[in-house]
Amino acid sequence: MESVHVRLGPRSYEIALTTAQPAGVGPFARRALPASTAALVVSDANTASLANDVEATLRANGFRTASVTVPAGEGTKSLAELSNLYDALYAMTADRRTAVVAVGGGVVGDLGGFAAATYNRGLPLLMVPTTMLAMVDSSVGGKTGVNHPKGKNLIGAFHQPAGVWIDTAFLDTLPDREFRSGLAEVVKYGVILDEPFFDDLEANAGDLLAREPATLRHVVGRSCRLKADVVEKDEREETGLRAVLNYGHTFAHAFETVGGYGGWLHGEAVAAGMVCAARLAERHGLIGPVLGQRQLALLTKFGLPTASKPEWPMDELIAVMRRDKKAAGGNLRFILPTRLGEVRLFDDVPEALVRDVLAAP
């Protein structure tokens, strides 16, 4: 079996990559959680049947299990749903060795992960991601949390999983729009860290969109490796190194905020944000036209949006970007490419350039 090893000293763990091996979770959990004999399996309405299979293989491998299915959707990342998970853990008389197993997308992973981070001052966590976004991004790196009514992901903790089990066959039922949205983060890894991987993506875009298993494993595995490389260097976002992962995200955050509920999916916003960021880098004199052209072509092939929506007021977008967490003291800060496979932080970008770039079709 292919796997990616995340090296974080005593918090190191393995990301297993496989296809159509649902019965593999149990043995993997046995290895990743040697001291655990009980597990709470968390899923949402759309992943409950996958979670059932996971629960069966955990039971077959000596785990006592309980399960909770939360409603699907971002609204589930709330203190109220968190409290339900605490209740479930209490009801199963969880102790510090009881594992939380999150079977779902980023919502289930972030919520279940935060419950694991905070129940009894920390339970072991196994991630079983079922969306493209969760496989390549949210289940790697240890960020867990829920939303505050006024802001996304405001409440949270770093809590590394004890293992991640990725079965690409779980993607079979994922709606196409969700799948494509996850590919935006994959493209991001190529642009910020790995030119040959970007070449790969161009060459294999068709197989990827067809969800060809070997291609999926390669692309997901490489994405996990690249994210893990960054996380290994800056586990708790302290040195600024982890900020490279925010490429495209200052714009994306503005699109998501102004677009509001029913607007773009996260990856869609990231796609358009990366197009803006590359254009900004070009106007700022950092790169020539080729990077932006190739990125635009690939995102277009993946059916992702590549520009802001004309109906979103420019002034509102700018205002959100100035309040962005990555903005120190209201300055406009961007992660921008200096060549394909390399980005840097810039905090001296004139607002006029940003407006130009947002206005481009």
Place this chain on the structure above:
Amino acid sequence: MESVHVRLGPRSYEIALTTAQPAGVGPFARRALPASTAALVVSDANTASLANDVEATLRANGFRTASVTVPAGEGTKSLAELSNLYDALYAMTADRRTAVVAVGGGVVGDLGGFAAATYNRGLPLLMVPTTMLAMVDSSVGGKTGVNHPKGKNLIGAFHQPAGVWIDTAFLDTLPDREFRSGLAEVVKYGVILDEPFFDDLEANAGDLLAREPATLRHVVGRSCRLKADVVEKDEREETGLRAVLNYGHTFAHAFETVGGYGGWLHGEAVAAGMVCAARLAERHGLIGPVLGQRQLALLTKFGLPTASKPEWPMDELIAVMRRDKKAAGGNLRFILPTRLGEVRLFDDVPEALVRDVLAAP
């Protein structure tokens, strides 16, 4: 100024010990939190006026401040009050450098500390303990958390403070019963770790009860040092070493649970628990009679209870002890003294002995 240094690598911090220097908090906070320019000051109804003084000195030292006063009492360690703190942090547009300053007893420290542990994945925390228990125990060691409706401290995180400011004059308004209750944990440190300190306590019991400032600083400082020594060796309660701090606590937990609301304060339960534990060690053949006699005399001098209440049903007490977190698989486990200044974990204590000990007057 006297101080105790807690050595935890990058999470090291200083515990400052002083008397009647309320204006010292601001400069101390400046040193302990060099990157912070804003602080949320948390207090309860009985510490609000102390918190006012703290806020003033923080402002005088360049901090923008906001404050929240929560109701006094254990019920405040709830998800609902936690949510109020999150709201206050949001309202002051807290970022990762915004500090939480907890001015109060263990309730304020645990609640404020957990908010700090989980807002924005971790804010710096300054502890300003105002009860004896908080000064010698809860503000040292990084445990933070709130209660689950079904169990105490079930929800929590390890989050070390950036500094602890102890001003013994804050104890001036503390009710006598609360003060004496905190002394139980002080006696505990002597018994489990430090015979000369136990001798000191016997020699200076009168000064201590009179809250003589130099005696208070010595006793609080030594207690912090002893707890810090243990925490430095087992920061996250992983090796079992930190378990020595649970001396007397298996019994205490049973007394608190069966006694319920309106029963003993925590330290009162710990005092009676330590008497039971010493007696158990004697019956188990680990020690002679002297340790128990000296401990009993000192606790009596401190006006603390030294036996279970006759009206508490023995079977219920035993049942709670078997469910105790420290009990693996329903076994009875105890931290017992092997001599004054040394304890070990025993999991082979016959239930009959435990019953004998509980029945003693």
